[in-house]
Amino acid sequence: MQITNDSVRALRGEKNRMDAHTPYHFLHESERQANGEVKRVNTIFLTNSECPFSCVMCDLWKNTLDRPTPKGAIPRQIEKALASLPEADIVKLYNSGNFFDRRAIPKSDYAAIADLVSEYERVIVENHPKLTGPDIEEFLDLLNGRLEIAMGIETLHPEVLRKLNKNFTFEEVRSAAAYLSALDIDMRAFLLLNPPFLLHETENETWILKSHEILSDLGFSACTLIPTRTGNGLMEELEKKGFYRAPDLALLERVFERLLARKRGRVFADTWDLALFSHCEECFNARAARLKRMNLTQLPEPPVVCRCKVHGK
Numbered sequence: 401m402q403i404t405n406d407s408v409r410a411l412r413g414e415k416n417r418m419d420a421h422t423p424y425h426f427l428h429e430s431e432r433q434a435n436g437e438v439k440r441v442n443t444i445f446l447t448n449s450e451c452p453f454s455c456v457m458c459d460l461w462k463n464t465l466d467r468p469t470p471k472g473a474i475p476r477q478i479e480k481a482l483a484s485l486p487e488a489d490i491v492k493l494y495n496s497g498n499f500f501d502r503r504a505i506p507k508s509d510y511a512a513i514a515d516l517v518s519e520y521e522r523v524i525v526e527n528h529p530k531l532t533g534p535d536i537e538e539f540l541d542l543l544n545g546r547l548e549i550a551m552g553i554e555t556l557h558p559e560v561l562r563k564l565n566k567n568f569t570f571e572e573v574r575s576a577a578a579y580l581s582a583l584d585i586d587m588r589a590f591l592l593l594n595p596p597f598l599l600h601e602t603e604n605e606t607w608i609l610k611s612h613e614i615l616s617d618l619g620f621s622a623c624t625l626i627p628t629r630t631g632n633g634l635m636e637e638l639e640k641k642g643f644y645r646a647p648d649l650a651l652l653e654r655v656f657e658r659l660l661a662r663k664r665g666r667v668f669a670d671t672w673d674l675a676l677f678s679h680c681e682e683c684f685n686a687r688a689a690r691l692k693r694m695n696l697t698q699l700p701e702p703p704v705v706c707r708c709k710v711h712g713k
């Protein structure tokens with residue numbers, strides 16, 4: 401199946417109507433740090449220009465603008481969010497794309513952004529490996545806190561990575577990691593559970609473990625495991641044609657447990673919309689709570705026992 405930017409976009413629905421001066425969401429959470437401490441985190445989901453890369457499974461475009469983000473809009477969004485959020489130690493500025501895409505985050509706003517987050521000990525942003533360059537150093541120089549960059553790597557299976565239309569290669573990931581490591585910038589990665597085109601459960605599990613190992617060797621200190629979802633048009637078509645199979649909660653639990661057992665950096669299981677992957681209402685809440693506790697403790701727990709008798713369904 402040939403995947404291009406045009407074919408990815410062709411099956412999309414309508415975008416949500418967004419205000420360029422208002423973040424589309426924000427929340428307060430807790431996250432375990434590399435030193436074992438649990439820190440308070442304010443996460444702000446910024447509204448900005450759509451990402452130039454059209455990944456097969458992405459639905460983040462729904463909350464983006466069709467034009468470059470106006471100058472001054474991002475600082476205003478951060479001001480609005482912080483006015484409603486409690487005190488925290490860490491701030492995540494997630495923007496449905498890439499922080500160092502100049503259409504999304506104007507360089508002229510870097511100083512104002514840095515000033516707004518000057519009290520935070522760590523600032524985490526998202527970015528594409530191809531956009532690793534001098535803009536990062538310019539922003540880094542303005543920050544009081546430590547900079548961390550999150551990258552949607554998804555998988556390092558070479559053929560699947562190409563089919564996901566991620567627009568980067570492993571060599572570009574390695575180059576970006578070397579560049580950021582030289583600047584003493586921390587890195588985290590997002591990895592997909594059951595990405596399209598990787599249909600055998602054993603192979604899927606093997607490649608998540610392999611990708612995590614490679615990324616750890618490159619200096620990534622945290623990985624988040626994300627169950628791949630439908631919801632963008634193309635994913636539904638891939639599911640109909642047999643190129644995608646939704647993961648179940650048991651697979652997420654098993655892979656998460658195996659990654660935690662390695663003790664190679666922090667590993668988090670994404671619990672957003674987790675009910676989509678559960679087949680049993682009776683045990684779902686207990687299993688979701690278990691995953692959330694394990695995210696905080698970074699320690700495995702005994703599995704939830706249920707009369708559905710399928711710990712993996």
